Amino acid sequence: MLEKITKRTKQSINREELESRILRCAELVFAEKGYNGSSMEAIAAAASISKQNLIYYFANKELLYQRVLKEMLDIWIEKLSFLETQGDTPEAVIRRYVREKMQLSRLYPNGSKVFAHEIISGAPVLKEYLISHLKPQFDRDVELVKSWINKGLIEEIDPEHLFFTIWAATQTYADFSVQMEVLLGKHRLEEADFERAELAVTDFVVRALGAKKIIKNNFRLIFFFAIWFGVCFLYGLNVQKNATFHHLNLLVNFLLN
Amino acid sequence: MLEKITKRTKQSINREELESRILRCAELVFAEKGYNGSSMEAIAAAASISKQNLIYYFANKELLYQRVLKEMLDIWIEKLSFLETQGDTPEAVIRRYVREKMQLSRLYPNGSKVFAHEIISGAPVLKEYLISHLKPQFDRDVELVKSWINKGLIEEIDPEHLFFTIWAATQTYADFSVQMEVLLGKHRLEEADFERAELAVTDFVVRALGAKKIIKNNFRLIFFFAIWFGVCFLYGLNVQKNATFHHLNLLVNFLLN
DNA sequence: AAACAACTTGTCTTTCTGGTCAGCAATAAG
DNA sequence: CTTATTGCTGACCAGAAAGACAAGTTGTTT
Incomplete structure (x- = not known):
């Protein structure tokens, strides 16, 4: 399809400007009044042009609405x-x-x-x-x-x-x-x-x-296991049995804060 | 204020029925076409009555809409x-x-x-x-x-x-x-x-x-501590040191599942 | 400057729609 | 059975709105 070369004359610039102004104003009126509640007259008034001029730019209301x-x-x-x-x-x-x-x-x-x-x-x-x-x-x-x-x-x-x-x-x-x-x-x-x-x-x-949550929970999991392993390791090796519950209490208090 | 006693005559029953039917139909039409797009004619047709009859029940469109x-x-x-x-x-x-x-x-x-x-x-x-x-x-x-x-x-x-x-x-x-x-x-x-x-x-x-999460996390916390206490308790008392890591592994596998 | 194209406006017609009004029909009350 | 009230309808009207048409105005090209 041949695309017509649009020369940027004074007219064509005005045309574009006015068209987009009309569209913005139409948008406003349609938003407030709905399709049926918006008269071409009202849209024209909003864009500060005459109704007939509006119709010149957009042949009918339906078309304007679609645009x-x-x-x-x-x-x-x-x-x-x-x-x-x-x-x-x-x-x-x-x-x-x-x-x-x-x-x-x-x-x-x-x-x-x-x-x-x-x-x-x-x-x-x-x-x-x-x-x-x-x-x-x-x-x-x-x-x-x-x-x-x-x-x-x-x-x-x-x-x-x-x-x-x-x-x-x-x-x-x-x-x-x-x-x-x-x-x-x-x-x-x-x-x-x-x-x-x-x-x-x-x-x-x-x-x-839950995207964030997963990360948070993973942190908590890792945290728990780390401490757990540490504690178990210590107790499994060389700490006296009697100290167990004391350290446990400290840890519990720390975690629950 | 004196409330007029409405006798439940045949007429008044019909009236109520028809009124609510009109309201339902009006609702439908207003929903589809908006206030301005809905003509009294169309609403009347939806309720299968004449426009004049509709106006007899609801004096004007504004009122019907408000209702x-x-x-x-x-x-x-x-x-x-x-x-x-x-x-x-x-x-x-x-x-x-x-x-x-x-x-x-x-x-x-x-x-x-x-x-x-x-x-x-x-x-x-x-x-x-x-x-x-x-x-x-x-x-x-x-x-x-x-x-x-x-x-x-x-x-x-x-x-x-x-x-x-x-x-x-x-x-x-x-x-x-x-x-x-x-x-x-x-x-x-x-x-x-x-x-x-x-x-x-x-x-x-x-x-x-996060209402649910709190509960879930509390569960998890309790769960962890319960197991932890159990394990520490057991090890603290009478299980051989060598078995520690074996049981630990079982538990870890179970938790991570 | 002339011819042509783009733009703008005033007038008119047609259709739609909210609403009135007078009168007829059905029901309730006496 | 008669009368009064309530429910319903057809004919009509006034105003709004879409948009057609023609005439006039401004800008662009040659």
Whole structure:
């Protein structure tokens, strides 16, 4: 297919700028009012242009809506793949994943909301796209998690539902921000809130995965055995029998602290 | 205030029946199309009555919407309070809480969706209600979780964000069911899926809380000390020194298994 | 400068939808 | 059986919104 060479004239630059401004404003309006509640008039007003001009750029509402949705999903799919992280530990991969997803909630709250509206409504527009683009990636990522489980790197966890939970827990900071504002008694969620949230959710997930725990427990195991061997060795060789319980008590007190 | 005695005539029974049928149908339509996308005509059709008749029962759309929302939230608030569970362990309380919330997603998927639409849109109708009814309960529950942390019953976790995560992880099974259907390659989420989900989410949360871990670790600790004492006791008394390492090896193999 | 393309706006039509109103039908009360 | 109340329907209306059309304006190319 021949790609038309787009000269960067004053017009074409303006066009691009205006298009992206329209998309951002449309995103905002769709997020707040849903597809049906958003009039072209309102979107145009948000972008400070006339309705007719808006229609000139996006022939109809459906098309505009699709563009907004697709932009969001492209970003999501692009940013959220396990694939390129084969070398890292599960914990590192998961931490990165959760962080990225939180960033999306923070940076594109409106896109997230439009996406949420769409899915809740039964994904009339997005269904095909989900099947063709999201599912393959999902299947791959699930396989990877399964392999982690088989290798004993993480706890036995339901891989599919792990993803559902991560998505939900992160997405909620975009979609349900109003609820949180009310419950936290704030006018708006701020940077600090998002940072706390990110920390809470990542820790939450990592702890649930048990990735960290295994290491901790291994440490404890090794620690115990080391002392045990030491003690047994000593007693097996040349310490008087009567001292046994005294040393034992010291040790027990130390461990229980 | 005088309460009017409602005689249970044929008419009043019909009225109640029809009212609740309308509410259920409205819930369904609102869930799928959002407030603005749902016409009174469509709701009436779903309930198999005429539009005028619908308006006879619910004078206008706004009112109908509020009723649907309020019914859902009342159920939610009623079912989800920590208060009456003071005696139980944190793990028991949390398990019950998550299970109840999952039940809501399973039993009232449409109500959940309407609620989600509403919150995502900025809670124009519900905001006051959230402040007056949900926040006080939230604050109480947060305090309880904090007290658990202070007592060392659970890991140090961000209480507010714990709730946000639980809500998100459970609510998602109502709101994003379509996405899950696509990704799991199913036509509909079935009982079995919900059971798996409930198990996954509860385990997930409990593990993240660390409530279970403490118990498990205590077990392990007791187990170790019991064996240790036994072994030391035996060696301290009447077993030959040479047998030490043999028995030790047996034990180590058993523990590491 | 002229011709052409890109952009912008005002006007109009059509469709949809929330809601009114007057009147008919079914049921309950006297 | 009659009357009053409650339940239901058809005809209608006003306003909102999508978007078609034509006319005018600005920018680009030759």
